[in-house]
Amino acid sequence: MADSRRRFRPGLVALAAAAFLAACSEREPILPGEREPVRPDATAEAPETLPALRIPPAQVNTDWGHLNGSTEHLAPSVALSASPALRWSVPIGEGDARRQRLISAPVVAGGAVYTLDAGGNVTAVATDGQVRWRASLAPAGEQPGEGFGGGIAAADGALVVTTGFGEALRLDPVTGGVQWRTRLEGTVRAAPVLGDGIAVVMARNNLGYGLNLDSGEIVWRLEGVGRGAGTIGAASPALRGPVAVMPFVTGEVRAVLARSGLTVWTAALTGGRRDLVRSIISDISGDPVIDFDIVYVGNQGGRMVALDRRSGERLWTLDEGSYSPALPVDGSVFVVSDAAELLRLNAADGTVLWRTGLPEWERPDRRRDAIPHFGPLLAGGRLVVASGDGLLRFFDPATGADLGAVQIPGGAAAQPAIAGGVLYVVSRDGRLHAFQ
Template identity: 35%
Template sequence: MAAPTAHPTAKRRSLRTALLSAPLLAVLLSGCDTVSGWFGKTPDPPLPGERVSVLTRERKVEVDQRLVGTPVTLPTAVANPAWAQPGGTPEHAGGNLALSATPAEAWRGDVGTGASSSRSLLATPVIADGRIFAMDADSHVAALDERTGRQLWRIDTKPEKERGGASGGGVAFADGRVFAATGFGEVVALDPANGSIIWRKRVPGPVRGAPTVEGGRVLVLTLDNQLTALSASDGTVQWSHQGILETAGLLGAVSAAASPTLIVAPYSSGELYGLRPENGRVAWQESLAAIRRSGALSSLADIRGLPVIDRGVVYAIGHSGRMIAIDERIGIRLWEAEIGGTQTPWLAGDHIFVITNDSELVALTRQAGHARWVTQLAPFTDPEDKKGPITWSGPILAGGKLYVTGSNGQMLALSPSDGQVLTRYSLPASTYLPPVVANNTLYVLGENGTLVAYR
C-alpha cells in the first residue's frame, strides 16, 4: 500500500440496471471455465501459464514499520443501552462497547423469512427500549423481546396492491418510533408497542438501506442516488439531494451518516457529499472513485461501508480502492490511503479497524491512516483451489475484542493489539451482516432469518 498522502484542499469534482453482489460476482468469475459445460459442449483445455485472480485488484496493505511495537490503546468499555440505528448511532461512531470477555449463546429468535436466490437480508437489526426490531427478506418487520428472543409482533410493510417482492431497506428507532424503509420505495413509521402504522410515505425509488434519523429528520437513500429527508413526525418531505445516476453497484445496504451540523451522503457513483441538515445544501463534495484502475472491478466505485463522523472528521471507504479522512466542517481532505472495502470502518481510541476487499483486517492510525497491523482472514473455504469465496463482515469492538462474521458460518474474536485470532464461534447459518451490540449482548442475524444472542 502506498503511504497515505495529505491534501491541502478538498477536490471538487439512471437508475441502476444491475446490482452486483461481491460474493455472487466472485462465484461467477471463479466458475467461468465451466460455462460451456452447461450447454453440453466439451470444455477446451485450459491455457498454460500462471492463473491470477481477477478479484485481487489491490496491492496488499503494508504495515508501517515505524509503528511496529507501539501499543494499541483502547478506550474504556462503555455499556450502550441501545443500537438504535445502522452503525449504532447516526454518526456511526464505534468505541469500545461493553461485553463479557467470553460471551456464550443465550438464545435464538426468528425474525421471519430468510434470504433466497431472489431476495436478500440486507440490514442489521436495531435494539431499543427492551426490544429488537428487524426486517426480513420479505419486507416484514418483527419485534422480539430483548431478554428472551420471543417474537412480540410482525407486520408486512408491502403496499396493498403490490404482489411481487423487493430487497432493500431496513429499520431504525428514534423518537419513540420505528422507521422502516423498503425496497418498494416507501418509508413507514410504526408504533414499537404493536407495529401499527403511524404514517407511510412514498419516496422517489427503492431504498438501499435502513433510515438514519437525526434532529427530527428521517434520511433515506434510494437506488437512483437520491437522499430524501422526511419529517419524523408526519413524513412530510423536507428536502432532497440528487447524486450522479449510476447503472451498476454492489448489492447491499448503506445509510447516510448524520450529526447535528452535517449529513454525509454516500452514493454508488463513489461520490461523497457533506450536506446541511436544515436544507440539504452542499457544504462540500468528495469522490472515492479510483484514480488508477487496475481491473474491471475497480470501475465499481460504490460506497457500501457506512461513512463515519467522529471528533470533527468524516471517514469513508469505497470499493474501488480509496479510503479518506475529511474535515467535517470545511471538507479538506486530511489523509488518503489506497485501501478498498465494503465494510464500515470501526473507530476506537486512536485507531481505525477495517476489512479490505482482499479479506484483510487492518488497524490504521486515526491521525494519518498508517497501518499498525494486518491480519489476513480466510478468503476461501477451499484456499488451495480458491473456491468458496468468504465474505467477512464487521468489525465491531466489544469487551476489548474485535468481532467479525463470515459467510462461511463462523464468527471470529480477534485481539485489537495485533490482530491475532483468539476465539472461533460456529454460527447456525452463514451471514453477510456484521454483529451488533447493546446491553452487554452481541447479536448476529443469519441468512436463514435466525437471530442469535451472545452474552
C-alpha cells in the same frame, strides 16, 4: 428508474470478441521460476514496533438504535463476555434465496430487538427471545422477495424502516402499526438515520431525502451527480449535529444540512484495485463514519479516504476498500477491507500498522462464493467480526492476533448489534441469534 447499463455497438463487440479469441488461441509460454501467490497467506502481519493503543472502558449500553450504534456510525466500546455463548435463537422470516438477500442489520431500543428480513417483514423480539409482533411492509400486489433490503433506525420513541419497495415507514414500536408511509422514487437498500426531527434516507437511483419525522412529508430531495451501477447492499447516511453525510452510488460524498438539504461540501471517492473488474463500480459500501471532525468512507473497489468534516478536504487516501463502517479507536482506525483482511491503520496518515487475513472464498480453488465479513466492533476489549462462513471471530486490537471464534448457525448476514452485554446478529437463513 433510469437504465444505467452501458449500450454497445454490435460491430465493436464483434471486433473485440474476435481479437480476444485470437489472442486466446496462442499458447502462452510457461516461464521458469518459483510461483508465488498474488496475495499473502491469511496470517497476521505487523511491524516490530506498534504505537500504544488505549482501549476505552467498555460501556454497558442499553440501546443500539442505528447502524454501529450511533447516528455517526461511530461504534462505542461496549461490554461483552470474554467467552460469549449462544443464548437463544428465533426465526424472523425470510433469509437468502436465489433472487433476494437478507442484508439489514438489527437495532435495539426500548427493550426490544427489531429486524427486517428479506421479504419486507419487520419483527420485534424482546431481549429474552420472545417475539412481540411481526408486520409485513410489502405493498399490495407486490411479491415480498422483490423488495429485499432497506433497514431500521430507532431514536426517541420513533421507529423508521426503509424497504426495497422504495418506501419509508414509521411504525409504532409497541404494536408494529404503520404511523405513516412515504413513497420514494427508487429502491432503498440502506437504513435511514434519525435526528433533529428528520429521517435522512438514501435511494439507489442516486437520490437522497429528508423526511419530516412526525408526518413523513418529504422536506427536501437531492440528486447526485451522474449515474452509476451499485452493489446489492448500500451505505447509510451518517449524522452529527446539524450535518448529514450522504453516500451516493457514483462515489460522490456530500455533506448537507439535515433540516434543509443545503449542501455544505462535496467530495468524490473514485478508483480502486487495478487488477479487479469490480473496481470500475464506484459505489460506496463502507458507510461514512464521523469521528468528531474526520469522516471515514470506503468503496467496494479498493479505496478508502479520510475527509475533513468541516470542509470535505481529503486528508489521506488508502488503496483498500471496505464493505462495513470503519472503527476509529485512540489514534487508530480498524477496518475489514474489500480483500478480506482486518486492518489496523494509523488515523493520522492511513498507513497500515498490521493486517490479519480472513477467509475470502467458500470455494477457494475456484474463487467462488465470496464470504461476507461484518465489523469490526469493539466489545469486551476485543475486535469482533461476524462472518458469513458461520463464525464470530475475536482479535487483539493491539496486534491483530486471533483470539478464537464461536459458531453462528447459518452464518452472519449483516452487521451485528450489541446492547446490555448481548450481541445480536441475523443469519443468512432468516434467524436472530443472541450471544452472551
